[in-house]
Amino acid sequence: MTDTSHNHRLYIETVGCQMNMLDSELVVAALRQEGYELTDSPKKADTILFNTCSVREHAEHKIYSALGRLKYVRRRRPQTVIGVIGCMAQKDQDLIFRRAPHVDLVVGTGQLAEIPRLIREVRARPQRQPQKAVSLDRTSGSVTRIADSFRSYDPLRDPDMRPTPFQAFVRIMIGCDKFCTYCVVPTTRGPEQSRPPSQIAQEVRLLAEQGVREITLLGQTVNSYRHTENGRLYRLSDLLAMIHDTDGIDRIRFVTSYPRDMSDDLLQAVRDLPKVMRYLHVPLQHGCNDVLKRMKRGYTVEQYRDMMHRIRDLIPHCSVSSDFIVGFCGETEQAHEKSMDAVREFRFKNSFIFKYSARSGTRADELFEDDVDDRTKRRRNVEMLELQNQISEEDNAEFIGRRVQVLVEGPSKSAEKAARRQPPPTGRPLSVQLMGRSECDRIVVFDGNPRLVGSTAEIEVSDCTGTTLIGSIVTREVRHGSSELLPILS
Numbered sequence: 001m002t003d004t005s006h007n008h009r010l011y012i013e014t015v016g017c018q019m020n021m022l023d024s025e026l027v028v029a030a031l032r033q034e035g036y037e038l039t040d041s042p043k044k045a046d047t048i049l050f051n052t053c054s055v056r057e058h059a060e061h062k063i064y065s066a067l068g069r070l071k072y073v074r075r076r077r078p079q080t081v082i083g084v085i086g087c088m089a090q091k092d093q094d095l096i097f098r099r100a101p102h103v104d105l106v107v108g109t110g111q112l113a114e115i116p117r118l119i120r121e122v123r124a125r126p127q128r129q130p131q132k133a134v135s136l137d138r139t140s141g142s143v144t145r146i147a148d149s150f151r152s153y154d155p156l157r158d159p160d161m162r163p164t165p166f167q168a169f170v171r172i173m174i175g176c177d178k179f180c181t182y183c184v185v186p187t188t189r190g191p192e193q194s195r196p197p198s199q200i201a202q203e204v205r206l207l208a209e210q211g212v213r214e215i216t217l218l219g220q221t222v223n224s225y226r227h228t229e230n231g232r233l234y235r236l237s238d239l240l241a242m243i244h245d246t247d248g249i250d251r252i253r254f255v256t257s258y259p260r261d262m263s264d265d266l267l268q269a270v271r272d273l274p275k276v277m278r279y280l281h282v283p284l285q286h287g288c289n290d291v292l293k294r295m296k297r298g299y300t301v302e303q304y305r306d307m308m309h310r311i312r313d314l315i316p317h318c319s320v321s322s323d324f325i326v327g328f329c330g331e332t333e334q335a336h337e338k339s340m341d342a343v344r345e346f347r348f349k350n351s352f353i354f355k356y357s358a359r360s361g362t363r364a365d366e367l368f369e370d371d372v373d374d375r376t377k378r379r380r381n382v383e384m385l386e387l388q389n390q391i392s393e394e395d396n397a398e399f400i401g402r403r404v405q406v407l408v409e410g411p412s413k414s415a416e417k418a419a420r421r422q423p424p425p426t427g428r429p430l431s432v433q434l435m436g437r438s439e440c441d442r443i444v445v446f447d448g449n450p451r452l453v454g455s456t457a458e459i460e461v462s463d464c465t466g467t468t469l470i471g472s473i474v475t476r477e478v479r480h481g482s483s484e485l486l487p488i489l490s
């Protein structure tokens with residue numbers, strides 16, 4: 001007997017990087033086409049999906065505990081379908097069914113297009129049969145076969161299916177071939193594959209027609225992009241030039257860059273193309289050459305320094321952010337001090353700092369002992385965060401008295417919290433605290449009418465914290481109809 005009594009309510013929880021946020025958006029869009037509606041509570045949903053991340057153990061723990069909490073849901077509501085999708089699905093595969101036997105669906109990053117069909121299949125049988133769709137292991141055959149089993153999932157999107165109408169992620173490549181020794185991404189996302197430039201340009205045009213003004217190009221090592229089409233090789237610099245003049249697009253960003261592939265042609269493109277934001281996320285990961293070598297990052301601190309000099313020489317006022325791992329195998333106190341020195345020297349706009357988490361299947365896990373105890377990892381993490389915050393605040397203070405251009409994204413976090421605590425009376429409030437990002441990717445907050453969301457504004461900065469510039473609107477853009485832009489004094 002087929003169970004048709006389900007209510008088409010979908011609950012999806014997403015962890016991990018922007019790649020996962022985009023994947024979730026596309027999966028939701030596909031399921032909406034099948035009549036699903038999103039709900040913010042797993043209790044109301046008959047389809048519950050977790051889009052997962054394996055990069056650190058903590059992220060996986062959170063998913064396994066969330067799955068544990070759903071153990072009895074199926075007993076109460078037998079029509080519920082529970083699925084684990086994304087990186088952990090690809091990495092853990094059958095282990096997920098063993099640890100959480102009530103899971104119906106395990107779908108890897110390369111099979112996301114199959115989710116609607118697989119959900120139907122689970123429901124079609126009275127005796128539930130778990131469904132699994134994953135890609136080949138990276139050691140299980142020829143590179144082409146493995147690459148073919150990881151399919152990029154980039155269906156064209158409908159306008160009402162994006163979380164914000166004027167911003168969009170666009171994937172330009174999938175996978176990673178760098179194999180840093182600590183990292184699971186090459187396993188969970190498969191071989192590095194760049195999408196054809198013509199497809200990307202078409203997607204950008206369509207998004208622009210739908211009202212998108214800012215696009216963020218995504219790739220694990222986005223500046224390693226290379227694709228030959230009609231006999232011509234396109235690198236990221238060529239792709240940026242190709243999409244730059246798309247009508248309607250005002251801002252283009254790309255993340256995340258790999259230090260060794262930060263070539264001059266790319267830096268020149270960032271300098272010369274006015275819509276490309278002056279912001280590079282190019283993680284150093286560590287400040288000690290011995291550690292970098294064990295991480296197999298493929299560069300030394302000296303080479304990274306040369307790259308930073310090229311950035312500073314070629315692109316004035318370009319901000320750079322980094323990632324760091326503290327407590328990697330064999331990290332001595334002196335090695336940690338070298339990482340601290342690097343934070344001092346390079347003055348990143350911000351740094352994402354992570355405690356090393358040993359991941360099974362990685363080279364580091366096979367070769368080295370995870371010998372820095374958790375307390376030390378935590379202490380080094382806090383030390384580095386404090387140093388970075390102090391530097392960020394000092395550099396943010398340089399903006400006081402200056403003007404920055406922002407694209408207004410929405411209410412600030414604190415305004416959102418306040419609205420949740422005390423919803424505004426009927427009608428729109430005239431002024432709330434809004435947030436946007438400057439052209440160098442700094443978060444800026446200011447008071448303004450919520451109608452400004454989606455437009456650009458010039459903000460005079462009057463104060464700052466380590467993470468935020470605080471200011472007030474000087475001029476804003478008025479949009480009459482769809483295209484006329486008129487700066488006025490507010």
Ligand code: SAH
Pocket residue numbers: 055056182183184185219220221256257258283285323324325354355356357358359
């Ligand atoms: N593709 C990006 C990063 C992907 S993972 C890049 O190459 O820069 C995001 C960040 O997580 C990494 O930059 C690294 O700092 C961190 N990370 C990756 N594996 C980790 C691990 N095993 N333990 C702790 N942090 C890790």
Ligand code: SF4
Pocket residue numbers: 176177178179180183184185186220221258
């Ligand atoms: Fe992971 Fe290194 Fe690839 Fe980044 S470049 S995704 S850290 S293997």
Ligand code: F3S
Pocket residue numbers: 015016017018019020052053054055087184185188189
């Ligand atoms: Fe995590 Fe996968 Fe992204 S492991 S960081 S969600 S590519």
